[in-house]
Amino acid sequence: MNLLVENPMVCGQIKYPKGTYKPTVTFDMHDDFGSYIAVSDTYFEIGDAIVHIDNISDYLAAGYRDDSTYDMTDSEVIAYVEEHYGFAHTKK
DSSP: OEEEOOBTTBOSEEEOOSSOOOOOOOOOOBOTTOOBOOTTOEEEEETTEEEEGGGHHHHHHHHHOOOTTTTSOHHHHHHHHHHHTOEEEEOO
């Protein structure tokens, strides 16, 4: 879409981009252990801690003396942590 400008101070046309413009905001996110959390990765919010799913078993073992998640699948870990400790999120 073009718009003709009728102003003696401006000569020409204003050209608008075609289609809709959807801004994308991205940022790097790391957990409290320094692990990068990529898009579609699961991470947990436990109190004020952010813990990537790859580090959750070590975090629970060190901080809560709970080593029961080492032999669980990811979906079992997510359910267990949400039931006992905090919330699971998926980075979008």
